[in-house]
Amino acid sequence: MNEQSLGFINQLIDKTERGKLSWSTGFEDGQFKTLLPDGKLAFVVQVKGERCRFLMLDDRQEVILDATVTRDDAHLDKVQGGIDQENLYEAILKLQELARSRALRVNEKLTKAGELLAAI
Amino acid sequence: MILLDIPIPRDWFDWTNFTIGVSGLALTLWAIWQATGAKKAARRAEQSVIRHNAEVDFGSLTRMAKELHGYVEGGMMSEARLRTTDLRSELALAIRLHEAFLGDQLNLLKEKQLDLTLVTDGLNRESKDLSKSERIRLLEITGAIMDLLAGQCGKLRSSVERGASNE
Numbered sequence: 001m002n003e004q005s006l007g008f009i010n011q012l013i014d015k016t017e018r019g020k021l022s023w024s025t026g027f028e029d030g031q032f033k034t035l036l037p038d039g040k041l042a043f044v045v046q047v048k049g050e051r052c053r054f055l056m057l058d059d060r061q062e063v064i065l066d067a068t069v070t071r072d073d074a075h076l077d078k079v080q081g082g083i084d085q086e087n088l089y090e091a092i093l094k095l096q097e098l099a100r101s102r103a104l105r106v107n108e109k110l111t112k113a114g115e116l117l118a119a120i
Numbered sequence: 121m122i123l124l125d126i127p128i129p130r131d132w133f134d135w136t137n138f139t140i141g142v143s144g145l146a147l148t149l150w151a152i153w154q155a156t157g158a159k160k161a162a163r164r165a166e167q168s169v170i171r172h173n174a175e176v177d178f179g180s181l182t183r184m185a186k187e188l189h190g191y192v193e194g195g196m197m198s199e200a201r202l203r204t205t206d207l208r209s210e211l212a213l214a215i216r217l218h219e220a221f222l223g224d225q226l227n228l229l230k231e232k233q234l235d236l237t238l239v240t241d242g243l244n245r246e247s248k249d250l251s252k253s254e255r256i257r258l259l260e261i262t263g264a265i266m267d268l269l270a271g272q273c274g275k276l277r278s279s280v281e282r283g284a285s286n287e
Contacts, residue, residue, distance in 0.1 A: 024231075025257065026235075027235065027238040027239045027242045027254065027257055027258065028238070028242045029254060031238065033234060035227070035231055035234060037227075038226070038230075039226070039231070039233075042234050044234075057234065060216075061208075061212065061234060061237045
């Protein structure tokens, strides 16, 4: 399950970096969502406190994949020589940061803020 | 070539046969034309009934969404949680049943359906510990759902009325 989630997360990171996916804010803090055309699939990524979560839902909004990992899980996995949880944790963090940046239009707002401050 | 094959009427018997044949053909064509018209009218009536059902369903969804928005505004979170679950399942059913009439609104409705799924999930886990920003987002989400459903209901109603006036 984690391997599958990791595969989808990496694809989403790639598509988001290439500007092919648009993200919007979800309901909970740190939660972002994207819907594929015609609503065939939806992805949700969330980082809240130390908990990272990735969800994949089908066109009927049924949960197909639900991967949750905490910082402790990732750390414990690393100590025990595993890489699964740690990779998943890092990937969700990266995707969430990208999604946040796209959903809140962080770059545009930073540029505008720079311009506004320069104009004072 | 075809005309050459038709025998030339020579006496009153031939003329009667010819007249009956032509009248029969005309009657058949008229019956086909009438049947096609009736079939089209029946299809239009059926579409009108389905559209009317869609309008009724979306009217009921709009009322549910208004109720949910009221609960959220009043801070009645346990009621809001129950209403969200109801609205989510009813909206999923309405989308499945009336997909053909939803047009470009389908994607927006599916996005709102996803919002409801996330709200249901969030409220089921921590409805008492919502942060200030989560409360604000919840108000925005329920307000947006109410507006979208009311708009969809209005569209369906006007299309039903347009259909009725065309008939």
